[in-house]
Structure formats: structure tokens, C-alpha cells
Amino acid sequence: LFESDGFHLGAHHQLSHNVTPAMASVREYSYGDSLRHIHWPSTALTSKFMVKEFESELRNEVWLVLDMHQDVQVGPEINNTEETSVSIAVSIMNKFFNMGISVGLVAQGDQYHILSPQDSPAAHEELMSTLAVIRAEGKTPLSALLAQAQPLLTSISNLVIITPSSDVSWVHRLGTFLGRGGQIAVVLVDAQSFGAPRSLGQARNLLQGRNTLYYVVRQ
Numbered sequence: 001l002f003e004s005d006g007f008h009l010g011a012h013h014q015l016s017h018n019v020t021p022a023m024a025s026v027r028e029y030s031y032g033d034s035l036r037h038i039h040w041p042s043t044a045l046t047s048k049f050m051v052k053e054f055e056s057e058l059r060n061e062v063w064l065v066l067d068m069h070q071d072v073q074v075g076p077e078i079n080n081t082e083e084t085s086v087s088i089a090v091s092i093m094n095k096f097f098n099m100g101i102s103v104g105l106v107a108q109g110d111q112y113h114i115l116s117p118q119d120s121p122a123a124h125e126e127l128m129s130t131l132a133v134i135r136a137e138g139k140t141p142l143s144a145l146l147a148q149a150q151p152l153l154t155s156i157s158n159l160v161i162i163t164p165s166s167d168v169s170w171v172h173r174l175g176t177f178l179g180r181g182g183q184i185a186v187v188l189v190d191a192q193s194f195g196a197p198r199s200l201g202q203a204r205n206l207l208q209g210r211n212t213l214y215y216v217v218r219q
Contacts, residue, residue, distance in 0.1 A: 163189065
């Protein structure tokens, strides 16, 4: 879904356990797979049970989840994690809009912001206006924000999470989104590089363990 040189929404297909018209690939059988999906030619070739995976359509939309919880922000009045996070959100939003991809926003700052994904000029202007005035005065931790936002997200929504938080509870919350169909990418704003004593090490290790794509942005 995302390329290493920047965010890029690729081919609008992904692997799914649901039966759809076209088989995308085969993989080794794992507990819980339907025996009806066994791919017998590959099974005979490898001497292992292999099952079929199928293509499913991936919606052309991305939700930006911007962490504006005041307790995780750090840095001076200028050049701080709040400014950096908003700048990242603007950059990613503009890239997707230029690709014709709908972008939505979920954030809890000075107020609760929820803008559904759209790709119109009016939607772009509304997002820009919101990000221009948003303030990191939120009382809601990222883990709670993700829990609140979950009913809003479809089973194939793509998420880009932007946060300076080293609290691993939000990483555990990502488990509720895995397997739903959409892709997840995380931008970690390294608060330690802005002077905070906390490290992103544990959050990074958990993201790696979940094979979740992440980027680290330092001061």
C-alpha cells in the first residue's frame, strides 16, 4: 500500500479470506482455514496443505488519525511535536488528494474533529482549514480515540496514524483493526528528539511484531 519513499496507494486489490471471483495467490494452510479453499495442485507440489487467497476490492479512501492529546506533546512554542504532527498530516493529505484519493480526518484536539473521506476541492479546503487551527489540547489518549473512531471506519478503510505517543496501549488497540481489510501505516513523531525522556522503542518493537508499516520522524 505504501512505498518506502513516501505514502503511495497502490493497486486497489488486497488479499482476503472471503471468496471473491478471482484467486490472488496461495499460501500455507493455517488453523481455521476452510478445507474448501485448499489448492490441490500446490498441495501436491509442496507436500503441504496450501490454501487459496482471493482478491477483494480496496476502497480508494484513507483516514488520517491525528493524535492531538496534550499529555504526549513536547517541545518549545515553535518546532514542537504538535506542529510537526500537523505538518505531516498536511503533507500526506495533499499527496493523496493529488492522486485522486479520498481523505478523511479523525482528531481530538481543542475539539473533536471528524471529517469523512472525500476528494473534492471543497473537502480539501475544509481539511486544510481544520488542520490550520487545530490545537493539541485534547484530553483523549490515542487508544481511546481509536476505540471511538472504530464504528466510523468501514471494513476496508485504510488508516494513517500520526502520533508522538510512546504509550503502547494504542498499539494493542490496532489489533481490532487488523484483518478488517484495510491497510495501516503509522508515523511516529519521536518525542525524545524534541527533549522528552521517553523512547519509542517499545512501540516500535510492537509494531514490528505486528508487521505494521511505520515511519519515524525526528526533530
